[in-house]
Amino acid sequence: MPEYRFIGKPADRVDALEKVLGSAMYIADYFVPGMLLARTIRSTLPHARIKRIDLSAALKIPGVVAAITSEDFVNHGRFGYPVEDMFMLAYERARYVGDGIVSIAAETESALQQAVDAAVIELEELPAVFDMTHALDPSSALIGEQPADAEGYPRGNLLNQYAVRKGDPAHELSTCAVTLEAEYSTMHQEHAYLEPEGALAIPESDGSLTVYASCQSPFLNRANLVKVLGLPEGRVRVIQPVVGGAFGGKDDLMYQISAQVARLAQLTGRPVKMILPREESMIASYKRDAMQMHIQLGADASGRLRASRIHALVDSGAYSSITPFTAWRSSIHAMGPYRYDACHVDTDVVYTNNGYSGAFRGFGNAEVCFAIESAMDELALKLGIDPIDLRLQNCLLPCDITAHGQKLGDDVGLAECLDEVRRLSGWQHKHPLYTSEASKAPIPGELRRGIGVAALFHGISLGAEGADFAAGTLEVNPDYSLTLTSGLTDYGTGSRTTFTLIAAETLGLDPNRFVMPRPDTNSAQDSGPTVASRATVLGGNATRVTAEQLSQLLNQAAADLFACRPAEIIRHGELFIGPGEEPASFEKVVDHARKIGLALSSRGRWSAPEISWSMQKGQGKPYFAYHYGAQVAEVLVDTGTGKVDVTGFWAVHNTGKVIFPQGAYGQLFGGIAQGLGYALMERVDFDQGYLQATNFDEYLIPTSMDIPDIQGEFVEKPFSAGPYGAKNLGETGLVPAAPAIVNAIANATGRRIRSLPANLERVLLGRDLRKEGSSTACKLGLK
């Protein structure tokens, strides 16, 4: 492997200093003169017709300046991608508890509160759908906008359908020596970014608008604003302040909030800010989708996997958001990283009135990984084969052909991950020991140990879902610093540091020379949405291409200075060396470029390699490459209370070259922590459409006491299409964590939990204690 100067070496995050000092500016920290505060009145019914809105009394309250509804936007503020089914404020119907209906701007919080109380919104309750398994029943209420016999999708409550097709699994299954058939389910998950959503719109004197928004994709935000405000693109500028975490969760709701403050700012001619309280954030924001998965697996007696047949149902809730893409990703990953003679996957995505679902780290893969990795363990038990051996026997290897018909490259490193995680975790000794302990009847209250494994593959970037490219710019400043921009934003993931290191390595310049301004639609290049772990490969390659272009310009200038050909220039550190001359410093080369009128700036763009997917055939090349990984969890289960302690955790991921190790470990540990929450405690419960937990006192996320020290390792098999051989790793830590933990619980107790989360009662009793739900928390939270 080549020796790099900056890549893979210790480095500090470029934005850490302002964050430790407390001077980093998040959206709530902006206070501008004359600023109004805004709030949104939201539906307290899961499905309702909006009969009448009367804001006259609210507007008479001293200090209340303006109020808006869907009527105040072009085309009622309709937006949404890939399906345009949302509004900036609900139009005609509210489809979930928390759907925004009216936004108000006022001078003070107390005036705002009085206005909220005085506003008249008459809702007529409509029949609703809460059980995804009945969403497609002909008798169910229609939540979508199109009739059930519409051409194309969505059709009735069916938002979309996806399939993967290889061979005839029904036939194969009938001839398999060992088969497994089981049903798994996952629930919604809240992103729980520590910073709630917020936006600030500032009207400029020329009629244009500047919007500061704590969002993931400033360019998508601007595109939506342009559409619903009827302004030309050049008149809307979106700036992303420091974002306090997103994990996929700061898109659609953030676009609504941005449009609301923008419209209020336009109407009042004053800056307008809205920050959501935690309760409102939890009620109004989208979640990870809930899924139900029916899995059939079949294998030879020797453990060779032969067939899988999977049917999955996805609850998209009231709107589409990006769920068609996450559900497609679910379909592609549902069979896990294994070889099969035959495989069918069918996925139905449906509308309900359970809030709504959208992007969340893992992007559809966390759900199906839980199901298939649980099923693999159940199958291993039936076969009497060690769970890691079974995975090794069947896992995808370099140059294999996947169930989708895709021939893989030489970057596949799953077997290495499984071998290494087995060694690190002490599996060989622990697994047989804990298995034999579990075979004895428990003494009530006894503590039982267990160990579990899970593997994953995860398609890099958007895949056949969308056009995939990123762009960047680089410019040498008068003071010899360099400004680097990327349209892919950093909301805490460290991608700005990754890009800086790539630019520094490519140009042979010190990373400290580079500045990366905050993403701003006026200065950065549009690079599409910052989702689906796109940053490292897409943004990294765009940065590399941009830096290579600038490097050529610099070599050209140096060649002119030395009167030689650019190809003769040799680089040493920051020095440029020509044939037989004194080396020239970077500064000297820059000065010379200026003298000869050579502009030192570059613009680069990188498009992902060709991919293709046939929706009809259920075959193709869905992603240009995959990340692979394997994790092992060790647990201690209290058989008296059902309490599970995760006491050890090992993770080995095939990341390609690691560019920013500190950031890579941070992504890994942070992802695992969220996966641990998903496994054991995080439960978004919709009861009749009402969220049961609306703040951190009831929605529990892991604390420092819930997570053990994690041992992580990377298999750095270089990936030829990645920048310096790197793959993405932003999402993947989370994905296998839950099944590894639940498999460990099964190993400890001998009891299989097929529904997440594995909370106390499920571990102890194997079922839920039915609690009466209530609408109180939501109603209080929206008051």
Add this chain to the structure above:
Amino acid sequence: MKYSLLLNNQRVEVEAPGDISLLKLLREYLHLTGTKEGCDVGECGACSVLLDGKLVNSCMVLAAQAADREVITIEGVCLPDGSPNDLQQAFIRYGAVQCGFCTPGMILAGEALLADNPQPTRTEIREAIAGNLCRCTGYQQIVDAIEQTSLSRKEKKGHA
């Protein structure tokens, strides 16, 4: 009402309503926005400050309760020249910062612990920050940063 407190080693006086939280007083009336609001119900620790040296959630403390007492916020942790102190530097070096929203509270929790227990074990560090939620890091690098600071402070003391 008029509030007077010893804030980051400076006596400050400010006019503000009588019924607000210390968090609101700091952010909206004293313009110290390093202290964050994550939940406003005392569950996340993003609003942590030191009140007479003790770690508190400022969203749960009435501003009036802080009157005439000593308050240290994240803005008061750095060295006199504005550069980061050793714990803040360790947060940078060990990757304890991602989105940074929990960071001010975490640093104050770390300082409160090290003042009380200069050589904590990793478990004691985890206990001390258990009231501070972090959704990004999985806590491990935060524990590393606090542990390393305790070791380097011990070494410095040994040399002094």
